[in-house]
Amino acid sequence: MRARRLLAFALAGAALLLTATAARAAALAPFEARYRLSLGGLTVGEARLVLRPADGGRYLYEMASRPRGLLALFRRDTLTERSLWERGPDGTPRPLRYERIQTGSRERRARLVFTWSPDGSGRVRNEVAGRPWAMAVPPGTLDRLLVQIALRRDLAAGRKPLEYPIADGGKLKRYRFAVLGRETVTTSAGRFEAVKIQRLRRKGKPPLYFWLAPELDYLLVAGTRPGGEGGTVRMELAEIRPASGVSRQASAASRQAGADMR
Numbered sequence: 001m002r003a004r005r006l007l008a009f010a011l012a013g014a015a016l017l018l019t020a021t022a023a024r025a026a027a028l029a030p031f032e033a034r035y036r037l038s039l040g041g042l043t044v045g046e047a048r049l050v051l052r053p054a055d056g057g058r059y060l061y062e063m064a065s066r067p068r069g070l071l072a073l074f075r076r077d078t079l080t081e082r083s084l085w086e087r088g089p090d091g092t093p094r095p096l097r098y099e100r101i102q103t104g105s106r107e108r109r110a111r112l113v114f115t116w117s118p119d120g121s122g123r124v125r126n127e128v129a130g131r132p133w134a135m136a137v138p139p140g141t142l143d144r145l146l147v148q149i150a151l152r153r154d155l156a157a158g159r160k161p162l163e164y165p166i167a168d169g170g171k172l173k174r175y176r177f178a179v180l181g182r183e184t185v186t187t188s189a190g191r192f193e194a195v196k197i198q199r200l201r202r203k204g205k206p207p208l209y210f211w212l213a214p215e216l217d218y219l220l221v222a223g224t225r226p227g228g229e230g231g232t233v234r235m236e237l238a239e240i241r242p243a244s245g246v247s248r249q250a251s252a253a254s255r256q257a258g259a260d261m262r
Contacts, residue, residue, distance in 0.1 A: 033219065033240040036188060040231045043068050047235065058086045058096065061145055077104025083145040088120070093150055095167075098143035112143060112167060124167045133170035141165045147175055152218045155179075155195065162197075176200040185211045185222045187236040192221045216240070 030052045037045035047065040054060045064080045080101045088094040095114045102108040109128055116122040120139030126132055142150055147164050154162055162177040180196045194211035195218070201208070206226040212218040223235045 029242065031240060031242055034238045035220075035235050036238045037065070037068075038234045038236075044233075046238075054084060056086075058084060060084055061149065063145060077102065077106070081145045083143050085146050085149075088116075092140065092153070093142065093146050095141075095143040095146050098145065100144070114141075114143075114167075126170065135167070135170065135172070137167050137172060138165060141167050141172070144168055151177065152212075155197075155212065155218045156214075180209075183211060185213075185236075187221050187238070189221070189237040189239055192216070194221055 031050070033049045035047040035049070036043060037047060045065055045067045047063060050060075050062045052060050052062075061083045062081065064078065066078045078101075080099075082097075082099045083095055084097040085093050085095045094116060095112075097114070098110075098112040100108070100110040111127045112124050113127055114122055114124045114137075122137045122139070122141060123134065124137050124141070125134035142164055144166060147166060150164055151162060154160075162179075164175045166173045166175055176199070178198050178200055180198055183194055183196050185192050185194045192211070192213040192215065194213045197210050197212065199208040199210070208225045209223060210220055211222040213221045219237070219240065220235075221237045225233050
């Protein structure tokens, strides 16, 4: 498989698999988690997930992935997603700004701005030059990244169905998940009793599976997706650090990112 295709699977794997990630949304404690991405047993990338407070009672959620191992010798592509959000009147997460930046062989950028009415309905617009769009969205609409927080919150509360409207690409999409049972998962960060879930997709789309650990407040500890030509992209938790382990430099960078998204 060519290096470009390997990287595409690694970055797509991070973005899709992290759709099931869960932070400590109840307490909203700042944290940083690191994941290893592998294909056929070989390390092809790493992903980093961070939750930090921002000004005005808001929060910044960020995911970044990049190639590692031999793949890094051929490609320098990176993918970063950021969501600036707040709690809605009922306590549910509500997006304010969303940004997606892909660099390297293919440069792509998206920047969404959400505004909300007192009745809970909203409007979202894409601010990227050359590809503008805007649309009305119903209450509870999320961005591609913030669905992670909503999913964790609902799993912890035992809510069903696990369905979420997502504003993406000028369309209102719906992400659906199903709980399949419980399994024991071994990762670089340890051994966990986890809830196995599946993202339900259109017919013909490859299945996505995730394992989330209740003891870590339903943090994603592993995930898999088909990687093409018989391979499977696996994502597993390598390390998680609480607030006390977050560096001052990283906190400063997070505050600046939040300021840039205003």
